[in-house]
Amino acid sequence: MEFANKEYLLLLLLLIPYLLWYFFRRKGSEPTMRMADTYVYEYAPKSWRMRLIHLPMLLRCLTYALVVMVLARPQTDTPSGADYSNGINIMLAMDVSTSMLSQDVAPNRMEVAKDVANEFISARPSDNIGLTIFAGEAFTQCPMTTDHASLLNLLQNVNTDLASHGLIEDGTAIGMGLANAVNRLKDIKAKSKVVILLTDGSNNKIEISPMTAAEIAKKFGIRVYTIGLGTDKNPNVPNQMVGEIDYKTLQDIARTTNGEFYRAQSRQELSQIYKDIDKLEKAKISGGSFGRRYEAYMPFALLALFSFLMEIVFRIAVFKRIP
Incomplete structure (x- = not known):
């Protein structure tokens, strides 16, 4: 597979500052609660919601990456070479x-x-x-x-x-x-x-x-x-x-x-x-008959749409926060 607009792939680098911002912001904005003793919570099992707390963010990053790949125009071709x-x-x-x-x-x-x-x-x-x-x-x-x-x-x-x-x-x-x-x-x-x-x-x-x-x-x-x-x-x-x-x-x-x-x-x-x-x-x-190239962005576009919808579902229905 090749990309017709390879320069768009550089946009993936923007994920790095976004991830840094996400974790630093989360660390500084987590709610706190004073307790006399936390021993009882030390070995308490984590719920599946806690384990998947970062899933919406990962889906958002995946959506962004897929959209960038669509913009870069992925292409496939038949076996190249002269006929x-x-x-x-x-x-x-x-x-x-x-x-x-x-x-x-x-x-x-x-x-x-x-x-x-x-x-x-x-x-x-x-x-x-x-x-x-x-x-x-x-x-x-x-x-x-x-x-x-x-x-x-x-x-x-x-x-x-x-x-x-x-x-x-x-x-x-x-x-x-x-x-x-x-x-x-x-x-x-x-x-x-x-x-x-x-x-x-x-x-x-x-x-x-x-x-x-x-x-x-x-x-x-x-x-x-x-x-x-x-x-x-x-x-x-x-x-x-x-x-x-x-x-x-x-x-x-x-x-x-x-x-x-x-x-x-x-x-x-x-x-x-x-x-x-x-x-x-x-x-x-x-004979000058070389492999033909075909646009292959559709699977990435559909996956990006699915990832975006899944993020919305998880954020609204599963990880909804009460102020």
Whole structure:
């Protein structure tokens, strides 16, 4: 058991001066009676009232102590420690530029990428998985988590509206997308750390080059699996200029980080790629599921109420004093 407000326990020290005051005051205020001889009372048995004369005071102290403990907020928890599972740490980095609306992979690249990623996540319930999305800029859609229900919900909300509506800059910032994913993985203490980077274009932003991000990933022991999604056909994306996939850069990223490069020209190929990645060696990870704490003040509060009522009963009915 732990106390959320430990500082309140210092109030228990006030019991010391109270007890000193109680006994000194009692000693100085006890009634006296003159008698010629007290021999007859020397061996007289004490009644139970005399033996329990200090009970009301003890109950009062107990009530006070219990109230202080309630204020200190006692808490209990389930056995603490990480929930270790047989899995790996995976960060999905997904391109959401407007070119992902191309219908060469029916119904379009974006929907296929989301559906296959959904299947992949659902098939790995013990893994710690997160999601980064990028166009001309990159940001984390979902941090690393084992709460796959929340992750899948956020994945379903991913679309190209951010870029097409100008909420973020359009384009293909592969380097920034990879760097964002690496940043989420770099501090995790685990042997298996993986980024699955999916894009349908070439890097056209210079803030962070793809190879610089790849070198950073290599430094932190992160393998990067790159996927080029799309066919060589002219993509059907109205009013948009779509660049060709930079296969060489994707291959170099994978080679630098000891990963693999894949090319997907259909839903079936993309699904098979994720199945191949699904065969990665598994290692124990921390799922971040620690013991939960629960408020435990109620037993102390009920006991304090009972003690208070008992003091009143004893003081009024049993130890009532006549002036």
